[in-house]
Amino acid sequence: MDFFLQIIANSLVLGTQVFFLALALYLIKAVSKIEHVALGAIATACGYGFYQGLQMGSNIMAIIISGLVAITLGYISFLILEKFYKNKEPLLGLIVSLSMGLLIEAMIAIIFKSSSKSLIEGILPIVDFMGVKFTLPGVYTLLIGLVLALTAFLLVNKTPIGRTLRSVSENSSLVSSLGINQLKIRKSVYIISSIIAGIVGVLAAMNTSLTPNMGFNLTITAFIALFVGGSSDIKGTIMASFLLTLIPEFLINYAPSSFEFTNSYRMFFVFGLALIILSFKPRGIFSKNIRQS
């Protein structure tokens, strides 16, 4: 039973990280229709910014540097990708975003070298909750994730800001005619999404270690969660983020021993799940059927 609960706990922490990134992707996709693959690399860059701040001997400096990195990269992403929104070419935007992400990773590898770095030296502090062990960064991840999920859900669905966001997504020309500056909204969304990605980067790096390409796997899982959950529904994204971490974890740990599933099967299971789900529900498991004119 303890092992079962430990698996759920580990999946919850990883699922929360995936959800953070999926939320950031959802926000950008909502306003600009572009899949911003580079968010994983931005998360990694913020992690390295935090590391650099810690090397300078100050936690405040670490937060400031990683924040500045997130804002700068978010703004640069907006400048580069805005053209593809205007020309209604989201797939070209995806290609450019992918290239941006790889460029950021290459620059990180050049500046910091490819060897892994640790944000927390030594053994991670462990919190024991009813026999289930969480690392301290894992606890922070869950708490921040809970707050972020509730905030995002309420903001998007219950507030005027959320209504503006959804209206920019659904009918941007009408929004402009109502006097709302949609350019400013998109710019803000890019920066906020980069900050959210930066938080993921720092928390993930605290929980494991920092390597130049640690963000890519997480981004792809987040993307799949976005599409599997239904890219127009934030509830679906939240559910799919946790399903895509829980199911592979159970398959790896509870499959018959003859199968010998190891951790390296994880991405294969995520891809396989996405393949199966999207074949039957192309718009996502939580999508509604809509009449198309």
Add this chain to the structure above:
Amino acid sequence: MGYLLTVLTRFFWATVQGVAGQLSIGMAGIFLLSLSVCFSFSAYSFAILSKNFTFSFWLTFVLSLGLTSLVGFLFSYLYTKVSKDSFTVLALSSILGFDALVKSFDGLTGGVLGISGILRPAFIGKLSSLAVFAGIMCLLVLTMHYFVVKSSLGRKIRAFKEHPVALESLGTSKDSISRFVIVWGAIISSVAGVLELMRLQFLDPSFGGIPNLILFVSIAILALKPKVSSAVLASMFVVFVPEIISFLNFPSQFVGHLRSIFYCVLLIFLVRQVSGKFTISKREI
């Protein structure tokens, strides 16, 4: 001399891979990012078949092409089922999925250590003869591509990208065109995969992957015009320029990343240049 022959062989398989990219991305508008999976899959299937069976080179080659075409069929089925965005993301994630599969089935694929000692047949035993062979295969692929581009099939493929509704109204199934493009693109990529495998004679999970994706997408975007000459010129630029740049005196920490940086910057620049010209924009009423 060995270096020049190596670069030449790289140019030939890159051209073949670029043709697959030009066909799918440039002509049909299908962002078939899983071509790098097809590239790796064909190499792995060739290596596994040659290690476990005593088939001739040509039989093994044809079998690996056939197996890769099945992967193409899988992706063509997926293309008809999901949205374009979902398909593109799934195609991208298939690279990671395949990487995970290769690392996991280590009994067959050698896992992270890979498969070594893949022998070339006697007629391409030397690097010079391999370069000639790669050139002939490249020429064959380019000839077939030329006939596809110039035929009514080529026009239908371009119509699929520009006005799929008109294509359907003229009696051609969109699904059959997409299936042809994806499967044929997979087969062309598999040729490139085997050529590179013959050069390296070694295979590990880093074969193909994201660097291959960036390479063929760069060629596809450079060679947006559906012409054979565009594909050749584009791959010359993409293959030879980084080689020239590597002779410049960069600090040592840049050396391993020069090619990635070059391709990424090139791609960002190119795609921004072609944005707005990728599809024929419809007049908005």
